[in-house]
Amino acid sequence: DSGVTQTPKHLITATGQRVTLRCSPRSGDLSVYWYQQSLDQGLQFLIQYYNGEERAKGNILERFSAQQFPDLHSELNLSSLELGDSALYFCASSVRQGGQETQYFGPGTRLLVL
Amino acid sequence: GESVGLHLPTLSVQEGDNSIINCAYSNSASDYFIWYKQESGKGPQFIIDIRSNMDKRQGQRVTVLLNKTVKHLSLQIAATQPGDSAVYFCAEGFNDMRFGAGTRLTVKP
Numbered sequence: 001d002s003g004v005t006q007t008p009k010h011l012i013t014a015t016g017q018r019v020t021l022r023c024s025p026r027s028g029d030l031s032v033y034w035y036q037q038s039l040d041q042g043l044q045f046l047i048q049y050y051n052g053e054e055r056a057k058g059n060i061l062e063r064f065s066a067q068q069f070p071d072l073h074s075e076l077n078l079s080s081l082e083l084g085d086s087a088l089y090f091c092a093s094s095v096r097q098g099g100q101e102t103q104y105f106g107p108g109t110r111l112l113v114l
Numbered sequence: 115g116e117s118v119g120l121h122l123p124t125l126s127v128q129e130g131d132n133s134i135i136n137c138a139y140s141n142s143a144s145d146y147f148i149w150y151k152q153e154s155g156k157g158p159q160f161i162i163d164i165r166s167n168m169d170k171r172q173g174q175r176v177t178v179l180l181n182k183t184v185k186h187l188s189l190q191i192a193a194t195q196p197g198d199s200a201v202y203f204c205a206e207g208f209n210d211m212r213f214g215a216g217t218r219l220t221v222k223p
Contacts, residue, residue: 043213105157
């Protein structure tokens with residue numbers, strides 16, 4: 001158990017809909033990262049938040065957005081869903097120690113868009 | 115563009131043998147590399163990392179080797195066990211971490 005929690009575990013929805021994925025980082029971790037893992041694209045970095053502020057952006061679509069709240073939990077919002085958005089969405093949290101930063105991943109949310 | 119890639123998509127080894135999983139990267143400025151293990155239905159799990167000022171780092175039954183000259187990274191697992199069966203990813207970078215496609219390791223009893 002990494003200490004990172006994600007809800008829901010599974011999500012089935014229809015095209016055009018909007019969903020929110022939730023992540024709670026490990027206690028004390030200030031950074032939260034979101035990743036998308038699909039069969040044809042592998043693990044893709046989407047976005048990082050650090051202590052409530054956006055820190056880095058990867059291959060995140062404009063239809064997707066995220067935020068990190070004062071209690072450090074984070075939400076990833078996916079809107080106008082398309083079939084191709086079906087994937088595993090992982091959240092990871094990290095803390096920098098001794099110049100290195102190790103990310104610990106949650107169990108993921110499996111999204112299926114029908 | 116820059117990429118992180120893997121040499122083989124699958125690797126099958128006999129229980130007790132050593133496993134070597136390889137990874138190539140293209141960004142010569144990369145200075146931090148990580149190996150992750152992902153078991154079926156779970157998120158990636160950190161195994162070991164290495165910074166570019168090192169060429170070898172050892173953990174428990176695992177060793178990571180970094181060859182900056184040819185931009186190659188490898189993960190060696192000693193005395194491979196059935197519980198080592200998983201997909202292994204190399205990744206590079208800090209904030210904007212880039213992952214390789216993964217190698218599926220299968221351990222035969």
